[in-house]
Amino acid sequence: MFFRRKTFYVCSVCGFDRLQGPLYKNGIPNVSLICRCCGFQPGYDDTELGYTYEAYRNEWIQNGAEWFREEEKPERWDLDIQLENINVFQ
Ligand SMILES: [Zn+2]
Incomplete structure (x- = not known):
């Protein structure tokens, strides 16, 4: 039996490492992709609303770093460890 490796x-905003696809591919936003953690939607939050990754991240953290899909939040979740994925240290 074969399993397709996922x-x-x-x-790039929150460091969540389980996105199903890249936020941008060849410069084109993957608008169907919304980060389950920070809720960032490429092509909307940046292009439409004018957020940089950093500005979106800072606001998200200031608002309590709540998960967009709270039910998918792992039991032992650590924001600081996740942010290390994108070399952000608070
Ligand atoms: Zn995110």
Whole structure:
């Protein structure tokens, strides 16, 4: 039996490393992708609303770093460890 190996991507905003695809591919936003952790939607939050990754991240953290899909939040989740995925240290 064969299993297809799944590739995950890292969110540039929050460091969540289980994205189903890249936020951008060849410069084109993957608008169907919303980060389950920080809720960032490429092509909307940045292009439409004018957020940089950093600005979105800072606001998200200031608002309590709540999961967009709270039910998918792992039991032992650590924001600081996740942010290390994108070399952000608070
Ligand atoms: Zn994210």
